[in-house]
Amino acid sequence: MAPSTGTYTFSDGSQKDLVRLVGNAPAQYGGRSYNFPVQLWLMDSFPFTPPICLVRPTPTMVIREGKHVDGVGRIHLPGLHSWDYPKSSVVALLNEMIAKFEEDPPLSSKTTVDSKDPHELLSFVSNLRINDGESKRLDKPNNKVSVIGGGDLGMATVMSILSKCKVDKLVFIDVTESSTKGGSTDLEIFRLPQVEVSRDLSASAGSRVVVVTANAWSSEQSYASVVQTNVDMYRGIIPSVSRFSPDSVMLIASQPVDVMAHVAWRQSCLPPSRVIGAGCNLDSERLSHILDVNLNAHKPAWVIGELSDNKVAVMSNTGLSSSGQPEIAAESNSTKPLLDRAFEMMKNRGQRSWSVGLSIADITNSVLTDKMKTHSVSTLAQGWGGIGAEVFLSLPCIMGANGSTRLAGVSLGPEEDSKLRESVTALSDLISQLQI
Numbered sequence: 001m002a003p004s005t006g007t008y009t010f011s012d013g014s015q016k017d018l019v020r021l022v023g024n025a026p027a028q029y030g031g032r033s034y035n036f037p038v039q040l041w042l043m044d045s046f047p048f049t050p051p052i053c054l055v056r057p058t059p060t061m062v063i064r065e066g067k068h069v070d071g072v073g074r075i076h077l078p079g080l081h082s083w084d085y086p087k088s089s090v091v092a093l094l095n096e097m098i099a100k101f102e103e104d105p106p107l108s109s110k111t112t113v114d115s116k117d118p119h120e121l122l123s124f125v126s127n128l129r130i131n132d133g134e135s136k137r138l139d140k141p142n143n144k145v146s147v148i149g150g151g152d153l154g155m156a157t158v159m160s161i162l163s164k165c166k167v168d169k170l171v172f173i174d175v176t177e178s179s180t181k182g183g184s185t186d187l188e189i190f191r192l193p194q195v196e197v198s199r200d201l202s203a204s205a206g207s208r209v210v211v212v213t214a215n216a217w218s219s220e221q222s223y224a225s226v227v228q229t230n231v232d233m234y235r236g237i238i239p240s241v242s243r244f245s246p247d248s249v250m251l252i253a254s255q256p257v258d259v260m261a262h263v264a265w266r267q268s269c270l271p272p273s274r275v276i277g278a279g280c281n282l283d284s285e286r287l288s289h290i291l292d293v294n295l296n297a298h299k300p301a302w303v304i305g306e307l308s309d310n311k312v313a314v315m316s317n318t319g320l321s322s323s324g325q326p327e328i329a330a331e332s333n334s335t336k337p338l339l340d341r342a343f344e345m346m347k348n349r350g351q352r353s354w355s356v357g358l359s360i361a362d363i364t365n366s367v368l369t370d371k372m373k374t375h376s377v378s379t380l381a382q383g384w385g386g387i388g389a390e391v392f393l394s395l396p397c398i399m400g401a402n403g404s405t406r407l408a409g410v411s412l413g414p415e416e417d418s419k420l421r422e423s424v425t426a427l428s429d430l431i432s433q434l435q436i
Helices: 090-103 120-127 153-165 186-191 223-235 238-244 257-268 281-294 333-347 354-368 414-433
Strands: 001-009 015-029 032-042 053-057 060-062 107-109 128-131 134-137 145-150 169-171 197-198 209-212 247-252 275-277 302-306 312-315 373-380 391-402 403-406
Touching: 015 090, 032 090, 145 153, 153 169, 153 354, 169 333, 186 197, 209 238, 209 354, 223 238, 223 257, 223 414, 238 247, 238 257, 247 257, 247 354, 257 275, 257 391, 257 414, 275 391, 281 302, 281 333, 281 354, 281 373, 281 391, 302 373, 302 391, 312 333, 312 414, 354 373, 354 391, 373 403, 391 414
Parallel strands: 145 169, 145 209, 169 197, 209 247, 247 275
Antiparallel strands: 001 015, 015 032, 032 053, 060 107, 128 134, 275 373, 302 312, 373 391, 391 403
């Protein structure tokens, strides 16, 4: 492996000059020897963080997408996920890479009409299905969803997504550090279609949506210390998941959801439009249902703010059947009594695991189908309605394949505005106490 410098381009288009190691990983496969070109990019934080590992196909080679290599050549290994300096090293990583390449080669030669070598046809043949005498090349799955975190909410999320969404593959990862474990064994026993059970975060590679339901509650005395336990667990999950699926939308359901969505955004380095929390979506759907069915007000409504007693309700200025982009209506003498009454009717409805699971599945479906439906999700609220602090709050956002787009802010009533400001202050104070 020869060291040199080069410019690395990240998934968001930004670039950085880094040190890289370039060379070949020698591997034996099918009784023959192969030299697979690879390069390892060393971040500024190396050796405390792992290298970014890529295969380098020559013009005569093609990438064989598999468990350890994605479609753009990014290498995913258990050793990268569990990197722990000084125990981990580049030499050990290369040895693991070679062992995995000998099980599943990452590259093969491009096929030509004159190809006679069966080893050169390896990639092409492994991706063919024979059907009625015809050969059809398989499209790679593009609707992959990963759910990270077991327990009741994790299981409810898996079942709800399977029922609501058309997925090619759903990966369920039971995180050992989470206090909400369980369910993975039953899924393994009954072997549901399209479901893969794993305990390795690399299994999430290539996901379009990654849902995190894991919680790691501790017996610490202060609230900040309890939340810090969750933040510490996230540090071992979020950076890896964002590397495995750099183009995904990350949907957070861990508690407290507004704080943990903020933490996930900071730790993932993804754009804020692609890291959201489940937030007040469940309350919003319930509110809209009550207004439509019970109170005969056929307009969408959303619950916004912090997922706490300080949340407030707002209504759209367009009807449910309108095809135009919804806008938040300014508070009026007609809308406030209606919203207050609907809010009162909602009060005794709890947030059980299956209810939250259904809400998560609804948001996931909007991303997978590019539905452009408006959900109240926890998102970066800075700049909305005069909010200057860097906090996450539930706001009405149009959800599609590229993540979230906030609706424009409006002037709230004095009571609602006061509640929102209280939440901003409380969340800012809590975030300042955390070691993210």
